Amino acid sequence: MLxxxxxxxxxxxxSAKAAEEVELMLRIAxxxxxxxxxxxxxxxxxxxxxxxxxxxxxxxAEDLLQEVFVLVWDKAKGFDAQKGNVYxxxxxxxRNKAIDCLRSKGYRNHVSDTSANDDFSxxxxxxxxxxxxxxxxxxxxxxxxxxxxxxxxxxxEVLRIAYFKGLSQAEIADExxxxxxxxxxxxxxxxxxxxxxxxGFIQ
Amino acid sequence: MSTFEYSGDRFDELACAEALGCLSPAxxxxxxxxxxxxxxADRQQWVRYRHAAGHLHLxxxxxxxxxxxxxxxxxxxxxxxDAKKSRQSSSFTDVLVDKVIHLLGLHRPNIAxxxxxxxxxxxVVLGVWTSQLQIKQTDAERELTLLRSEVDYQRELxxxxxxxxxxVVNMAGTDAxxxxxxxxxxxxxxxxxxxxIANLPVVDDNKDxxxxxxxxxxxxxxxxxxxxxxxxxxxxxxxxAETDLSRISAFAVTEEPKGGxxxxxxxxxxxxxxxxx
Numbered sequence: 216m217l218x219x220x221x222x223x224x225x226x227x228x229x230s231a232k233a234a235e236e237v238e239l240m241l242r243i244a245x246x247x248x249x250x251x252x253x254x255x256x257x258x259x260x261x262x263x264x265x266x267x268x269x270x271x272x273x274x275x276a277e278d279l280l281q282e283v284f285v286l287v288w289d290k291a292k293g294f295d296a297q298k299g300n301v302y303x304x305x306x307x308x309x310r311n312k313a314i315d316c317l318r319s320k321g322y323r324n325h326v327s328d329t330s331a332n333d334d335f336s337x338x339x340x341x342x343x344x345x346x347x348x349x350x351x352x353x354x355x356x357x358x359x360x361x362x363x364x365x366x367x368x369x370x371x372e373v374l375r376i377a378y379f380k381g382l383s384q385a386e387i388a389d390e391x392x393x394x395x396x397x398x399x400x401x402x403x404x405x406x407x408x409x410x411x412x413x414x415g416f417i418q
Numbered sequence: 419m420s421t422f423e424y425s426g427d428r429f430d431e432l433a434c435a436e437a438l439g440c441l442s443p444a445x446x447x448x449x450x451x452x453x454x455x456x457x458x459a460d461r462q463q464w465v466r467y468r469h470a471a472g473h474l475h476l477x478x479x480x481x482x483x484x485x486x487x488x489x490x491x492x493x494x495x496x497x498x499x500d501a502k503k504s505r506q507s508s509s510f511t512d513v514l515v516d517k518v519i520h521l522l523g524l525h526r527p528n529i530a531x532x533x534x535x536x537x538x539x540x541x542v543v544l545g546v547w548t549s550q551l552q553i554k555q556t557d558a559e560r561e562l563t564l565l566r567s568e569v570d571y572q573r574e575l576x577x578x579x580x581x582x583x584x585x586v587v588n589m590a591g592t593d594a595x596x597x598x599x600x601x602x603x604x605x606x607x608x609x610x611x612x613x614x615i616a617n618l619p620v621v622d623d624n625k626d627x628x629x630x631x632x633x634x635x636x637x638x639x640x641x642x643x644x645x646x647x648x649x650x651x652x653x654x655x656x657x658x659a660e661t662d663l664s665r666i667s668a669f670a671v672t673e674e675p676k677g678g679x680x681x682x683x684x685x686x687x688x689x690x691x692x693x694x695x
Binding site: 246251258261264265276277280284303307309310311314352356360363374379382383384385387399400403413414 | 437439466496502
């Protein structure tokens with residue numbers, strides 16, 4: 216009963232935070248720079264860490280983070296809370312910006328650009344992908360790292376390369392000197408295990 | 419099996435890659451086609467894959483960006499705000515101008531031409547006026563300089579008259595100019611003198627009057643002066659060669675070539691013998 220109550224309480228808190236972020240986006244759309252600042256204070260560290268892990272260069276990561284938040288400013292008017300939440304959009308936008316940056320430096324056989332992912336309509340996700348406060352972020356990060364580390368090394372490697380380098384399956388096969396089929400299998404098996412691991416911890 | 423006949427395995431394989439964002443363009447097309455056909459359970463599995471992949475951004479450690487970065491973002495965002503406000507105000511102005519022109523039944527290009535011509539005319543008028551003002555200013559400055567010089571000159575004459583000791587020698591006209599008369603007012607201490615004259619004719623541009631101090635029989639030049647107008651009365655004479663009246667027999671004024679001469683050559687117009695003391 217206590218667990219049920221706590222779950223209910225957490226759900227209420229998450230819902231309140233989601234509403235708060237929608238409110239921030241509305242204010243940003245109205246030209247309120249302070250609202251953008253609040254969003255920046257909330258998520259800039261996480262996003263900057265993600266950017267740096269992908270592009271590897273601090274200066275580029277800084278430029279990209281600036282681009283992300285300016286894009287949030289520009290796109291705020293088009294934000295539709297029905298299609299996704301702010302945090303999900305920002306994390307995906309951030310990763311896509313980083314991958315596009317890598318691709319612009321001349322990766323062979325690069326997959327199609329991720330600019331379409333800036334469009335809110337692509338997201339059908341995430342009533343469960345709730346906004347995070349810093350404590351929750353830390354806890355969740357630990358869970359994700361643990362889940363990833365529990366994968367077999369070869370599956371973890373494929374998932375890391377796919378996510379943090381933005382390579383296609385064919386490019387991953389080239390990089391690891393593996394058959395394409397092997398890469399596909401490892402990716403599928405790794406994703407299944409990751410999803411199963413996280414399902415138990417993250418609602 | 420046709421290209422887009424649904425396969426659960428194939429959909430699952432593509433769904434995993436899609437969640438990680440590593441589908442090729444051809445694979446994306448295939449996935450979207452299969453997505454339409456996919457049963458709800460498979461779609462939900464895809465959503466769960468995306469959910470899991472969406473958390474991978476948490477794997478790297480968070481890192482605080484430099485403090486200056488927010489300032490750069492704020493600057494860029496503010497510039498966008500300012501540009502937007504500028505566009506709104508200029509567009510409002512354009513709308514207003516268009517409405518006025520429409521109400522007056524005018525045609526925009528003609529208005530622009532008329533405004534340009536008016537501006538040009540204004541520039542020309544202002545330019546002419548400015549140059550005239552400058553000329554007047556120059557004339558005024560010149561007159562002011564002359565007046566100042568005249569005032570200074572009068573002060574110097576006054577200073578001579580205020581000397582502790584002055585000698586006065588009256589001069590009378592001669593046959594060459596019977597109506598003329600004058601005075602030499604000398605300050606022996608400072609070797610200066612004032613020559614006051616009356617009824618001397620205006621000289622030509624190539625002529626001057628010259629004052630002589632007659633010492634014994636010898637004339638010594640005391641300077642030249644020119645009468646250019648009827649109101650030229652006082653002239654300052656500096657560096658008198660001789661200021662001791664006991665040694666001076668007379669003062670004389672002659673008409674000489676411009677700049678004066680070493681010895682009198684022209685007609686004498688004034689003569690003032692010094693009375694013995």
